[in-house]
Amino acid sequence: MEVRPGFKPDELKARYDVEAISEDDWHSYSGRRTATIVNEHLAISKAKSRLLLNAGAGVHQIGVPPWEEVAVDLFVTPMRAHRRTVCASIEDLPFPPNQFGAVVCVGEVLGYCDPGRAIAEFGRVIEPRGVLVCDFGNSRSIRHWLTPTHRRAADLTTDIYNGSPERIWVYDGNYVRSLLAAAGFEIVRILGTHTWSALSRKIGATSGTAVRWQRRLDWMPFPTAWADIITIVASRSEAGPELSRTASSSPSYSQRGNRAMTQPGSRA
DSSP: OOOOTTOOHHHHHHHHSSSOOOOOHHHHHHHHHHHHHHHHHHHHOOOSOOEEEEETOTTOOOOOTTOEEEEEESOSGGGGGOSSEEEOOTTSOOSOTTOEEEEEEOSSGGGGSOHHHHHHHHHHHEEEEEEEEEEEEETTSGGGTTSTTTTOSEEEEEEEETTEEEEEEEEOHHHHHHHHHHTTEEEEEEEEEOSHHHHHHHTTOOHHHHHHHHHHHTTSOOBGGGOSEEEEEEEEOSSOHHHHHHHTTSOOGGGSBSSOOOOGGGOO
16 A cells, blocks of 8 residues: 555554544644535536545545435445445546546545646546536645644644644645646635634644634634635646646635635536
8 A cells, every 4th residue: 555655554544444433623623624625516516427526535425415415435334335336546446537426535634645736637537518516635725834734835843633743734725726626626715614713732732622612713814825724626627737827826725715705617
C-alpha cells in the first residue's frame, strides 16, 4: 500500500481499517456541516449520470436518492458498510473517463494523499458539468497563525482525533484552487468550517469547549480564509482545463466572509 510521506501504513490501517468510527465533538460538528453542503448540492445537480463516487469513503455513507453511490477506500473492512465498493487508491481510480455525475471527497481525505494526483483523477472520471465536493485542512487557519505552517502550500501537522495525536497534511486554498483549475474544474462555492472554534483552540480551549463556542457564535460572520477546514464545491468544465484556469482568477475565498458565499447558479 502506497501512502503519503509522513504516514506509516500500519498506523493508518489500525485507525481506519475498521467497521465503525466514533467521532469526537470537533469532527462530529464538521461532519454534520459537510453533510449539509453535500446534500444541498447533490439535490440541485443536473448531471446526466446518477453515479456518485464517494472517494475515501471509510465507513461513511452518503445515501442521497436518486444517486447511486460507489464507495472507494484503501481498506477492505469499512467497505462492508457499503453496497457497491471498490478497494483502491483515489490517486489511481479504476474507472473509465466521464463515469460519474458527482464526486465527494470529504472528511479531510485529501490530507492523507497527494492532492494533485487525486484531483486529477476526479477530473478524469467525472462527466462535464458534474459536481465535485471536497474539503481539506487549511494552512491559513487562525490556529496556525504565528507557526511555520501558516500559509504554506502544504505542510504536515499534528492534530488531535478522538483524544489521540494524528498527523495530517494541510494546504493553502490557493494551491488547491490551482490543482482544481488544472484538472478542469470551475469553482462554484467556497465555505469555511470551524471558525470561532479555531480561534478558541488557538487561545487554549479544548476541542469540546471550542465547539460549544462555535455553536453559540455561528450566526456571526467570520472570514472564511481563517477557517480550519475549507470545503470547495466545483463543477467540471465542458471546455476543459483552459476555461477553468480563467475561472480560477475570480475572487478567492480569502475575499469572502463565512456567510457571504457565492451562489450556486453557475453549477450544473
